[in-house]
Amino acid sequence: MEIDFKKYTDGLVPVVVQDKLTRNVLMLGFMNEEAVKQTLETRKVTFFSRKKGALWMKGEESGNTLNLVSLTSDCDNDTLLAEVIPDGPVCHKGSDTCWGEKNQPKFGFLSYLEDVIEERKNHPEMEGSYVASLFRKGVNKVAQKVGEEAVELVIESKDDNDLAFLNEAADLLFHTLILLQTKGFHLRDVDKTLRSRHKFNPSSE
Known part of the structure; x- marks a missing residue:
């Protein structure tokens, strides 16, 4: 890995820290x-602190260390990307990130869809909403729909109609997203369960 430290007068290159999993x-x-x-060498992210004028391992006082998975330079060799597994909150103010955000996995459109489903769950009286009507009928009806859709998916998988298969x-x-919220859970809970089964080991990457 080549790093152009000489590009900066103080010899310090910026390091973007990203959670490997989320x-x-x-x-x-x-x-x-x-x-x-x-x-x-240590696989613990260590910075140079301008305030202290010395090396500073993140979490050396709080215990909220950053376990290194990989360290790579960008196309100009003047910025680094550190992929990590954090032990606890990262910001010194106690938040997950230095921007005050929750360090939760994002699932693109599925995250948006979850928000819509949650809105319907919070307003089950909403007329004309299919999702709200399912919440009104309760967990048994939602579970039944999941079972029906699962059977339809299996049936379509035996044919060669890709569009029909993807639709199912x-x-x-x-409907699984609806059932999750009926039971009080979200995709992030499934994600957490899958990661616990995988027993992710940064040193193996």
């Missing part, structure tokens, strides 16, 4: 050559 940006720090060397897969996923 893909969320956690913080921004700076490293000199010694900080990079120590980070790679979408229906099953949609």
